[in-house]
Amino acid sequence: MTHLVLAPMEGLVDWRVRQLLSATGGFDLCVTEFIRVSQNLFPAHVFYRYCPELLQGGKTASGTPVLVQLMGHDPELMGENAAFAASLGAPGIDINFGCPSKTVNKREAGASLLKCPDNLFNIISAVRRAVPDHVPVSAKIRLGYADKELYLDNARAVEAAGAQHLTVHARTKVEGYKPPAHWEYLARIRAAISIPMTGNGEIWSVADYAKCRDISGCDSFMLGRGAIAAPDIANRIKAYDVGQTLAKQSWSVVLTMLLTYIDLMVADDATENHQAGRIKQWVAMIRKGHDQAADCFDQIKRIRDIGELRAKLSEDRDNPENQRQNDQIAAE
Structure with missing residues (x-):
């Protein structure tokens, strides 16, 4: 069965949206908006603000697990914050290497780190060392910064650093959110690594999902803008997988x-x-x-x-x- 993840969309997908969409059904996992790690080890109330689900076992009210997403460039500081989030009950730590924001990228974070695979390796390694073995560490990347030259090197660096899962947005930072998403690159990355992978980008409908699945070979997908535009899309995708058709929400x-x-x-x-x-x-x-x-x-x-x-x-x-x-x- 297809695994569906609700994407972290900064400034939009907060805990309330996670609660509503996970209750609608179809999602197997959620990820918080990124917590920007730059100078300090955050106190507990910061993590609770971004992820109040930590107070209820790290799950939404309907029982969907919520990963805490961190973003930053300092490996040790990222590790310290990841360890604290795990101690508060985070069911997993996700690391953001995909944010295309100009402000974020000017400050050595997000997709700007894709310029050098060592950045990914060092940060993920530090987080993996800091977090208990039973808490999974994952990462989200794009196909690159200005071009796709390093897309396989970056994916391999994520795996080599000890991450248990990789999510790939099938565009570069420079491409932003402009169509198309290059789903064919997802298949190439899957062939180059052994850890599970989630495909992301430009899935607005059940038909888009089916096409992305066929091209990428993925069995896990992250839905962002498509889930906001059609809150029941995850349910309709799951129905499609078993040969059923659900009418769109009124x-x-x-x-x-x-x-x-x-x-x-x-x-x-x-x-x-x-x-x-x-x-x-x-x-x-x-x-x-x-x-x-x-x-x-x-x-x-x-x-x-x-x-x-x-x-x-x-x-x-x-x-x-x-x-x-x-x-x-x-x-x-």
Whole structure:
């Protein structure tokens, strides 16, 4: 059975999104947003802020394990923070070598480290030494920085350093998120290493998944923007694997999820601008998977008050046309 991982998307996939999407079903694993390690050993409250699941056995409310992701360039400091995260109950440590952010890469972190395979080897080795043997260490890379010249060297460095798993985003840092993702490189990396590997990049639909699987030969996939655009995509992929077809979630069901997200933010006392911005960001991405989201986004994009935003989404959800769509999907 295909193994599906919810990607760590900085500024979007927080613990609330992990809770909602893991509860929707289909995901076998989640990864936190990266914790930027630059100067200090962080206190416990920092890890709990990024990964409150540590307080409940390292799993989401529905039982999906959550890896703590670290990003930085200092091997020993990375090791110290990894060891502390493991002591707090992290079920695994993931290391980010894939972030394409200009700010991150100017500070010797993320994908900038792909310029030299020794960077990966030294950091992963230090983390592996620092973390107890029973806690797995994994890494996420891209195909390279400006080009793909070192893609096999980097993958081999990850394995040689002692990582138990590798995730590969099938583009370079310079390519960012521009289509296409080069899934054919995933097959070449799989042939060059012996540790398990997860493929990532440009999987927006069940059809994309099937094509990526056929080209890459992977049986594990990380879903990021595709999971935000279509929150039920993991369930539909799992159904496809056993020869079934699941109808796409109705727009009303998606709106109910967004309203729950608002409730979780309000209960957590997040700032109002932060709340509204996160919701609008999510609706903007859902436009890729639901036609109704385009009209919804146009109506909410200037709303800043979270109460007004919630009222508008509730009104849209309770629209009789959306209720009829629910009934139609249920009948099918």
